[in-house]
Amino acid sequence: VPSSDRRFETAIPVHLQTARSRHKRVSESYRPPHPSFSARFDPKILQVAMAYFGIQYKEWTSAVDTALAHLSASFDGPDGPGHWDRASYVDEMEFVNIVVVAYWDVPEQFERWLNATENRRWWEDEARLSDGIGYFREIYLPRSEDSETIFSHTDKEGLSVLARAMSGEVQEHGYWGSARDRIPLSQVDALEARGSAEVIVDTNSSGRRIRIRPHQNLCIIRSGQDWGETDEAERRMYFEDVEPLLTAGMRFLRDEGRAIGCYSNRFVRMTDRTGQPIAKTYSVSLWRDLSDLERWAESHPTHLAIFVAAVRYFSELGLTAGLRLYHEVSVVRAEDQSFEYVNCHESTGMLAAVP
């Protein structure tokens, strides 16, 4: 399709457009190099809850299954999430981490779920300290103006499963800084971090139940890959030309990210709800702020290697590519973040970010 014949939508939904005090990085005549799409949520959704539940262990015990069963049952109960998925990975300390991500599009439902007697009791139970495994809960409640999503395709994943629809082709993608330009609040705000995260140790836990006092405008990105629709030749190409560079970049962030503002990076394999691997991975990383993420993405050799490999991959395959990519980015106020770690090792999530 000649680019002059393509029609574009602005990524920021109409109901969140406002008089700008800050300009977009590209002009109205900018045309992206390939089609991409953003999730469109019901304008009545003002805020969502994204909760990352972790189970951490070196040796499997029945406590792992008990915890998963508890989570799963609670999700099926009243006020459960609108969508959830499961993944796992082995971290830098050689612990297995099972990560369950749940999404709510009504924060009050999430709060009711969180505070339901049964759920609260289970989480606060002293038994969690002696189960022999670790647990974490990382919770974000971004407002609609704090988030953006971008997809190479129109199938939903993650938070966007809760969306009403996918957009048409959006204009704001394919250039560095486009994630910022898709976040509605960027129309009027620089989205800068303020303050520092601090540790709060529960004094009744022998130091094993730790909360984090968050700082303003932490940035979280979940960035996913789905090779379920690739044929054998394309899958080989992905795993030979792209995936090894992705793995290297994710390892760099995991092991050396702190120096450049990346608090935590988990590159996980998605599984079905029974734990069987499926043809999807994602990374979830936490950044001091969006500008730190921008700098790594646009200038670090590890990410540029991934980027160049992906550009080559898609320009070789064109519209026949079966690989699907997406991400969701949120810049979250301090009051909309919550981190709690029970019996986890010291480089787990935000624990690695604080002295």
Added chain:
Amino acid sequence: VPSSDRRFETAIPVHLQTARSRHKRVSESYRPPHPSFSARFDPKILQVAMAYFGIQYKEWTSAVDTALAHLSASFDGPDGPGHWDRASYVDEMEFVNIVVVAYWDVPEQFERWLNATENRRWWEDEARLSDGIGYFREIYLPRSEDSETIFSHTDKEGLSVLARAMSGEVQEHGYWGSARDRIPLSQVDALEARGSAEVIVDTNSSGRRIRIRPHQNLCIIRSGQDWGETDEAERRMYFEDVEPLLTAGMRFLRDEGRAIGCYSNRFVRMTDRTGQPIAKTYSVSLWRDLSDLERWAESHPTHLAIFVAAVRYFSELGLTAGLRLYHEVSVVRAEDQSFEYVNCHESTGMLAAVP
């Protein structure tokens, strides 16, 4: 030096700072990854002239030397440039092009030089059509608010030879979009192209004397490399790891640049005034506007390959690196541009940009 101890200047000189309607791409807390410097001109300089004089031939004839002698003598005459240098290269049509760039910091002096009877007569002489060689004149008169320079070192080159001094470390570099942030006019203007360039053929020239009617906000960049201070080991590293990628990127722009907004690219070897090669190269390229240059630089595999190689090179060598890099960028109003081609082949300079 710990970055917290480094002091930075803003690249936009104080006398050109103004109330912003457009924000910089980075916050005040941004710290560049390595030191860079901008030329500081006398605040009394409001506009400069940058003139690219070309001599084009496939077979050397004495007309080449005659033309060079004319130029050189005229530069030594009244109202000559404050600085000039010479380079040459073989273009895509296998013509040799000698390129002499001259800089004036008083536009009125340049106009007097240009219109001096002797110079005007030589240029307009019908003999130029029958000398058997080609000539071109590409002239830009950017105002101080239209330009920026950046250097990896504090030795002057190009336009900056006319500067009063070099700055201290500037904040605005090391991220995509920093060239824009260094151009004073970007404080209040998007620097977008308007209109299209058009050909104007001199009807008395049998189609061999061609002028270009310019469009608003063409972007010119001269970007240079100087390996004169490298030792043998570093020079080998430069020519093995960086220079081949630079050559490939420059060839891409030369041969395929039109599709992405690059009208012309010349990657030239500098010479002394007698034509002997020296240890310097530069590219000079013309772009529809700054945003087209930004997109290529920040996302095209050919430039990212150069960028990543340069990052690796400098991180390996650190402060011991002898390689020197610089560029000068201007976004030029239509009335401040002038292009004239005499007897040149059709892909010369702006001739390649017009139907």
